[in-house]
Amino acid sequence: GQQVMQIPQYQHVQEGEDFTTYCNSSTTLSNIQWYKQRPGGHPVFLIQLVKSGEVKKQKRLTFQFGEAKKNSSLHITATQTTDVGTYFCAGSGGGADGLTFGKGTHLIIQP
Amino acid sequence: DTGVSQDPRHKITKRGQNVTFRCDPISEHNRLYWYRQTLGQGPEFLTYFQNEAQLEKSRLLSDRFSAERPKGSFSTLEIQRTEQGDSAMYLCASSLTGTGGGYTFGSGTRLTVV
Numbered sequence: 001g002q003q004v005m006q007i008p009q010y011q012h013v014q015e016g017e018d019f020t021t022y023c024n025s026s027t028t029l030s031n032i033q034w035y036k037q038r039p040g041g042h043p044v045f046l047i048q049l050v051k052s053g054e055v056k057k058q059k060r061l062t063f064q065f066g067e068a069k070k071n072s073s074l075h076i077t078a079t080q081t082t083d084v085g086t087y088f089c090a091g092s093g094g095g096a097d098g099l100t101f102g103k104g105t106h107l108i109i110q111p
Numbered sequence: 112d113t114g115v116s117q118d119p120r121h122k123i124t125k126r127g128q129n130v131t132f133r134c135d136p137i138s139e140h141n142r143l144y145w146y147r148q149t150l151g152q153g154p155e156f157l158t159y160f161q162n163e164a165q166l167e168k169s170r171l172l173s174d175r176f177s178a179e180r181p182k183g184s185f186s187t188l189e190i191q192r193t194e195q196g197d198s199a200m201y202l203c204a205s206s207l208t209g210t211g212g213g214y215t216f217g218s219g220t221r222l223t224v225v
Contacts, residue, residue: 033213033214035213035214041218042202042216042217042218042219043154043202043204043214043216044216045212045213045214045215046213047213048211048212048213050211088153088154090153090154098144098146098156098158098159098167099144099156099214100156101146101153101154101155101156102153103151103152103153104152104153
């Protein structure tokens with residue numbers, strides 16, 4: 001079955017530093033989505049990428065979808081304490097199937 | 112519409128008992144999903160519905176689990192003969208196909224089997 005892997009599992013940064021999490025799929029994806037889950041909360045949708053090589057930005061967040069549509073990354077510039085949480089990528093193979101989530105990257109920010 | 116609602120928020124049950132959870136999706140959304148999440152892990156897909164039809168069920172889902180979505184509105188997830196390994200957060204999500212949007216998750220039902 002489809003597998004989605006994320007690295008790193010944990011990332012400690014000083015406030016103001018940049019952060020990147022990487023996502024790799026064992027199969028080609030039709031689209032990839034990113035979610036953020038705050039401690040004690042539920043996943044919240046951030047963005048969906050569909051096209052090969054696509055890059056999207058949301059303020060300090062930059063999302064990329066690889067040319068082969070098997071990998072993706074999320075980069076946060078100048079982290080703030082509000083960025084704390086777990087970031088999940090989730091891939092879809094297309095057709096009638098649900099999203100497969102990675103295990104997430106836990107972002108810990110030290111003031 | 113206030114989003115996806117799940118009930119109850121917490122459930123403690125004895126091993127061997129049956130439990131049922133309810134999910135009320137966003138009313139305009141035609142797809143409804145059930146996921147399970149354990150501590151430190153990502154959500155694990157269980158099953159999903161498009162309107163009232165159950166389109167996919169995870170192979171990891173034992174026959175003790177069953178889900179329904181009568182009339183394509185709310186959904187229920189039942190776990191029969193609960194085991195300690197069933198302890199987890201059960202998340203419901205909904206989405207609308209063709210919009211390019213993601214899933215809207217509910218706050219989940221935390222199940223503890225003792």
